[in-house]
Each structure stands twice: as structure tokens, then as C-alpha cells.
Amino acid sequence: MKSTFLDKLKKREMVVGVIGLGYVGLPLAHRFLEEGFVVAGFDIDPVKIDKLERGIRYIEHLPAQPFQEAIQAGKFWGTTDFSRVSEADVIILCVPTPLNRNREPDISFITRSMDAILPYLRPGQLLSLESTTYPGTTEEHIEPRVRERGLVIGKDFFVVYSPEREDPANAEFSTRTIPKVCGGTTPDCLEVGGALYGAIIDQIVPVSSTAVAEMVKILENTYRSVNIALVNELKLVADRMGMDIFEVIHAASTKPFGFKAFFPGPGLGGHCIPIDPFYLTWKAREYGVNTRFIELAGEVNAAMPDYVIGKVIDALNDHGKALRNAKILVLGLAYKKNVDDVRESPSFVLLTRLMAKGAVVDYSDPHVASIPPMRAYAIKKMSVPITQETLESYDCIIVATDHDRFDWKLIERHAMLIIDARGRFGTVKGKIIRA
Numbered sequence: 207m208k209s210t211f212l213d214k215l216k217k218r219e220m221v222v223g224v225i226g227l228g229y230v231g232l233p234l235a236h237r238f239l240e241e242g243f244v245v246a247g248f249d250i251d252p253v254k255i256d257k258l259e260r261g262i263r264y265i266e267h268l269p270a271q272p273f274q275e276a277i278q279a280g281k282f283w284g285t286t287d288f289s290r291v292s293e294a295d296v297i298i299l300c301v302p303t304p305l306n307r308n309r310e311p312d313i314s315f316i317t318r319s320m321d322a323i324l325p326y327l328r329p330g331q332l333l334s335l336e337s338t339t340y341p342g343t344t345e346e347h348i349e350p351r352v353r354e355r356g357l358v359i360g361k362d363f364f365v366v367y368s369p370e371r372e373d374p375a376n377a378e379f380s381t382r383t384i385p386k387v388c389g390g391t392t393p394d395c396l397e398v399g400g401a402l403y404g405a406i407i408d409q410i411v412p413v414s415s416t417a418v419a420e421m422v423k424i425l426e427n428t429y430r431s432v433n434i435a436l437v438n439e440l441k442l443v444a445d446r447m448g449m450d451i452f453e454v455i456h457a458a459s460t461k462p463f464g465f466k467a468f469f470p471g472p473g474l475g476g477h478c479i480p481i482d483p484f485y486l487t488w489k490a491r492e493y494g495v496n497t498r499f500i501e502l503a504g505e506v507n508a509a510m511p512d513y514v515i516g517k518v519i520d521a522l523n524d525h526g527k528a529l530r531n532a533k534i535l536v537l538g539l540a541y542k543k544n545v546d547d548v549r550e551s552p553s554f555v556l557l558t559r560l561m562a563k564g565a566v567v568d569y570s571d572p573h574v575a576s577i578p579p580m581r582a583y584a585i586k587k588m589s590v591p592i593t594q595e596t597l598e599s600y601d602c603i604i605v606a607t608d609h610d611r612f613d614w615k616l617i618e619r620h621a622m623l624i625i626d627a628r629g630r631f632g633t634v635k636g637k638i639i640r641a
Contacts, residue, residue, distance in 0.1 A: 223294030360392030366399030389419030473552025475541025538607020
């Protein structure tokens with residue numbers, strides 16, 4: 207089976223199936239298309255399939271036209287019918303892995319996807335999980351289901367874990383140039399998985415097991431979470447001492463060794479950093495390990511929206527106004543600059559908590575025209591355009607996401623009061639206040 211698979215891979219005579227056409231699955235599907243593979247896209251949302259077929263973009267930094275062209279050339283097809291995974295030689299799971307209300311891992315998207323495709327798995331296929339999850343997920347939830355189907359992993363079926371490393375709108379690194387970690391259930395699985403990803407990605411980083419590969423991804427995002435928590439906490443100290451933490455960080459960044467700059471903000475956002483460390487803390491408890499350092503970092507980062515709100519309250523008081531009934535505009539709904547990705551964005555926390563305190567709150571984001579349906583929030587608002595008139599109508603502007611497309615000079619001239627949580631404004635004086 208291995209030699210047959212590798213031969214089909216070399217000749218590009220295989221169908222690559224990608225389950226989950228979101229921020230991870232769609233660029234991966236596009237990359238396989240670029241290398242001449244036939245790609246099958248699976249998603250539970252028929253709207254995504256329809257938009258791809260009509261060449262309509264639904265992720266801002268990813269064009270839909272290549273998919274429409276691939277459909278016409280017979281190189282791509284999308285479907286909500288998971289029984290068609292039997293037509294694919296490769297099945298790659300790129301589904302969400304959120305936390306539940308108790309901040310415990312919710313891998314139901316993985317298990318439901320596996321249950322949906324299980325009857326249609328066949329010999330000769332490779333199954334790769336890319337969703338970020340706790341170490342042991344592939345071994346505990348993927349492998350038993352494959353064996354339940356009667357398939358022998360490493361002989362007539364191959365299983366790997368290869369964590370996604372997407373960074374939306376990163377101009378320096380792309381799907382092709384970001385090194386790809388891969389771990390296999392058996393050595394043959396690793397060989398097959400490495401060959402598959404090696405066909406589309408410049409550098410493959412093999413590791414000894416699927417659990418190690420899962421741990422790699424958790425480490426990467428925990429590293430960022432902890433360091434962001436550090437600078438968030440130092441921001442509080444610097445503020446009390448009358449210093450600008452952004453000035454401190456920029457100066458420290460001139461050291462050519464031993465220091466990497468991380469910057470504070472209004473909280474953590476994105477699908478990875480606010481969530482993934484808690485996958486590890488949950489799993490660690492199974493082994494009797496208390497990950498206090500990681501949990502403390504989570505607490506520090508989770509407290510940042512309230513710190514920003516406190517700055518808003520103090521600034522309004524200094525201007526003789528109360529928070530209740532104050533008109534506030536939050537700049538940026540996306541979790542990071544220059545993207546349309548709103549997953550886990552701290553801007554939602556700011557919106558909901560400010561409204562709960564009686565403020566009249568709107569948002570403006572050139573990348574997000576309206577608030578999409580969210581699992582945790584039920585807010586219906588449209589983005590407010592940035593004009594002199596609108597800026598002057600708000601008592602306070604909060605810089606939550608510093609998109610380059612904002613007219614910052616216009617904002618600085620006409621905003622009544624600016625709470626800058628991103629260090630966008632170099633000079634902090636008068637109506638501009640760091641948060």
C-alpha cells in the first residue's frame with residue numbers, strides 16, 4: 207500500500223480531501239491545487255461551497271477565483287456529502303477545537319467528523335489531523351475509530367498528525383514556506399505523511415509520534431500566551447510608574463540577542479493563543495501535574511479587557527462624563543491587524559461589557575462589515591464609517607485593533623478622547639491615553 211500511495215503521489219494521480227474550508231483548510235486546499243492535485247473540499251456549511259463555486263471570496267486574504275477556475279478544469283469539487291470521502295486518497299481534518307463553558311477541550315468537531323466519514327474509509331488512504339488539540343488526541347480518538355473500520359494502520363491505512371501553522375495575512379511567510387511538523391502512528395505513516403506534505407511545503411520537520419507533534423503546537427501557542435501575559439503585566443507596572451511600556455519594549459528590542467519583542471493589548475484573540483494552552487492544562491491534570499504558570503498567564507490575559515474599560519471610565523471621569531450613556535466607538539473587531547478574522551477577539555468582550563454598564567457602543571472595522579453569527583455572542587451591529595462627523599459624535603474611541611486601513615491622522619485630529627490599547631500613537635498626551 208505504501209509504494210502504491212507514493213507512486214500515485216509522485217504522479218499527482220490522487221484526490222486530496224480537505225474537511226473544513228476555513229482559515230486553515232482553504233489555504234491548504236489552495237496550495238494543493240497550485241501543485242497540480244485534484245482537491246475535494248468538504249464542509250458542513252453549504253454557503254461556503256456555493257461561494258467557492260461562484261468565485262465569491264469569504265475569507266478576505268484568500269481569493270476564491272482559483273477555486274472557481276479549478277472547478278471548471280475538473281481539479282476541484284466541494285460538497286457537504288461526507289460519504290464522498292471514499293473518492294479521496296488523502297483526508298485532512300481542519301476543523302475547530304474550541305473550549306466549552308468550563309474551559310475544557312471540546313473536540314466534538316473532530317469526533318463528529320470522524321464518525322461521519324468512518325463508514326467510507328477504505329484501504330490505501332492517508333488521514334491527517336491538523337486541528338490543534340491536546341497530546342494524545344490522535345491516539346485516543348482517531349486511531350481506535352480507524353481500527354474499528356477494520357483497517358490496519360501502517361499497512362493498508364496511514365494516520366498522521368501535522369499541526370496547522372497558518373498566520374493570516376502574513377506577507378513574509380505562506381503555507382508553502384512555513385516548515386511543517388509531522389508525526390505518524392508508525393514509521394510508514396510518517397514516511398507517507400512526510401512525502402505528502404513535502405509535495406507542497408518547502409521543509410518538513412518529522413517527529414517521533416503524533417503526540418509529540420500535538421505537543422509541538424501546544425508549546426508554540428503557550429509560549430506566545432505566556433510572553434504576552436508577561437508584557438501585559440509589565441504594562442500595568444509601567445503605567446503605575448508613569449512609563450510607556452511600548453517605549454520600553456522598543457528600546458529593549460535593540461538588543462541583538464536574548465530578547466524577543468512581544469506587545470501588550472486589550473486581550474488575546476484568534477483561535478489558537480487564547481485556547482490552546484488550556485488544552486495542555488486540562489491534559490496535564492490527568493497526569494497529576496498542576497500547570498500554574500500557564501494558568502496564571504491565562505488569568506492575566508483574560509483580565510486585560512477590564513483594564514481597558516477601567517481606563518475608559520477614568521478618562522471619561524476626567525472629562526466630566528460618566529460611562530453610562532457615553533457614546534463609545536471600538537476601532538477594530540478582528541483579533542489582529544489587517545485581517546477579517548474575529549475568532550475569540552477581545553473586542554467582543556469590550557463591546558458586551560461596556561454595553562452591560564450602560565454605554566452606547568459601536569464598532570468600526572474596514573475588514574468586517576457586520577458582526578457574523580458567533581457561538582458566544584449575540585450582537586447585531588454594522589461597522590461605522592470613519593469620518594470627521596462620526597468621530598466627533600463619540601465621547602471616546604478605543605483602539606482595539608490597529609488596522610493600517612484606518613485613517614489615523616483623521617482619528618487623532620477629530621476624536622474627542624482616545625484610549626490606545628495597541629500603542630498605535632507614538633505620543634501619549636492630552637486626549638490620547640494608553641491602556
